[in-house]
Amino acid sequence: xxxxxxxxxxxxxxxxxxxxxxxxxxxxxxxxxxxxxxxxxxxxxxxxxxxxxxxxxxxxxxxxxxxxxxxxxxxxxxxxxxxxxxxxxxxxxxxxxxxxxxxxxxxxxxxxxxxxxxxxxxxxxxxxxxxxxxxxxxxxxxxxxxxxxxxxxxxxxxxxxxxxxxxxxxxxxxxxxxxxxxxxxxxxxxxxxxxxxxxxxxxxxxxxxxxxxxxxxxxxxxxxxxxxxxxxxxxxxxxxxxxxxxxxxxxxxxxxxxxxxxxxxxxxxxxxxxxxxxxxxxxxxxxxxxxxxxxxxxxxxxxxxxxxxxxxxxxxxxxxx
Numbered sequence: 154x155x156x157x158x159x160x161x162x163x164x165x166x167x168x169x170x171x172x173x174x175x176x177x178x179x180x181x182x183x184x185x186x187x188x189x190x191x192x193x194x195x196x197x198x199x200x201x202x203x204x205x206x207x208x209x210x211x212x213x214x215x216x217x218x219x220x221x222x223x224x225x226x227x228x229x230x231x232x233x234x235x236x237x238x239x240x241x242x243x244x245x246x247x248x249x250x251x252x253x254x255x256x257x258x259x260x261x262x263x264x265x266x267x268x269x270x271x272x273x274x275x276x277x278x279x280x281x282x283x284x285x286x287x288x289x290x291x292x293x294x295x296x297x298x299x300x301x302x303x304x305x306x307x308x309x310x311x312x313x314x315x316x317x318x319x320x321x322x323x324x325x326x327x328x329x330x331x332x333x334x335x336x337x338x339x340x341x342x343x344x345x346x347x348x349x350x351x352x353x354x355x356x357x358x359x360x361x362x363x364x365x366x367x368x369x370x371x372x373x374x375x376x377x378x379x380x381x382x383x384x385x386x387x388x389x390x391x392x393x394x395x396x397x398x399x400x401x402x403x404x405x406x407x408x409x410x411x412x413x414x415x416x417x418x419x420x421x422x423x424x425x426x427x428x429x430x431x432x433x434x435x436x437x438x439x440x441x442x443x444x445x446x447x448x449x450x451x452x453x454x455x456x457x458x459x460x461x462x463x464x465x466x467x468x469x470x471x472x473x474x
Contacts, residue, residue: 177237177417181212185241187226189219192337193355193438197272197402198242200434204425222312223247224257227405231259235266235409237418242271245313245401249457253465254311255473261405261458267450268404268418271426272440275375276317276398277359278388279368280351281344289372289391292351296327304330306340306352311470314340316461317353317374317398319468324396344368355400356381356439374398381439401443401457403450415447 184202188194195217202213218226227247233239248261259265278289284303286292296303307315310333322329332349334340337358343349345367356379362368363382370385374397378387388396404422406415423444425431432442445453465472 177414178209178211178421180238181214182209182237183214183216183239185216185218185226185230185239185243187218187220187223187229187241187243187247190217193274193357193400193440194223194242194244194402196357196438197435197440200431201242201271201422201425204428204431205421208424209421222251222309224251224255227261227265228258230405230407231264233407235407235411237406237410237414240268240404240406240418242402242404244403245457245461246311248403248405248454250311250313250316250461252458253462253472254470261454262451264408265405266408266410266415267447267454268406268415269422269447270401270403270443270445270450270453271422272435272442273375273399273401274355274357274438274440275373275379276313276353276400277356277363277373277379277382277385278317278321278351278353278371279344279359279363280371281347281349282367282369283347284350284369286371287369288386289388289393292371293325293327296325296329300328301330303350304332306332306334306344306349308337308340308354309333309335311472313398313400314353316464316468316470318351319470320396320398320464321353323464323468324393341368353398360439372396375441379439380436402440403454419447 184198186195186198199215202215206213218229223244223246227241227243230239230241251257286295305318337354340352344352360381363370372388372391373379373385374388426442426444
């Protein structure tokens, strides 16, 4: 009798959740972008969010909450109601790097629920036009001939471009100096002004300057050559297979969001990413859409966290923890 009552109660409890999932979304959704408007994260979220809105018939409202390299906006989602109506498309920095660099108020795998890996964007190694190196071998030779004299810009301490430079130092066994900036834009400006010699940054950020000949592309960190710059070799082709570096963006929801709602969110997001117009718009930005399962995305975050934690340790990167 007791077991029967428990079964009835379980069904009664589950029924509203199932009904809610079937009707999801039944009101506007908030899609948090943990960076200011105009950057790669924002562009990806707006293109996908617009298509999600068209498919669902409900508005998807973009909420830009920049700060602390994506940490503040991601933390806001971790603290949001677990009903599927507040989600984020966050980045490698906030989900896999910052927790090893500083104290953050959330655990990416305990306080957030992965929905899907959305897209990858290759990191591009470029040099200022006054640097006498046209490929990876020449750049490494130049750095070895002048240990501690060349420097690399990043968009901030603990950012993916920063750790990309540190990984470059480790794999190529060179001594180059990190110069952090408050964002990608000032880093690019000083690179154009030849005040720094090189940088790793998201391909879309650098593409206009590469096309204009204002910066020289050395290598791209993706598995294959980027269609937007097909003449630029990958780091693997240049002899550094371990120097594969891609930024990535993934959709997450608050901890405790019902599995049925996560399934509905996943279905809606992947349908949006399957749209040909969406693919074309984001391919023009250098992004490759991925669309995987929540389970795989969880494993991916864990693997990326371990990878960058090792780089931080091996390179002796100073942390604020």
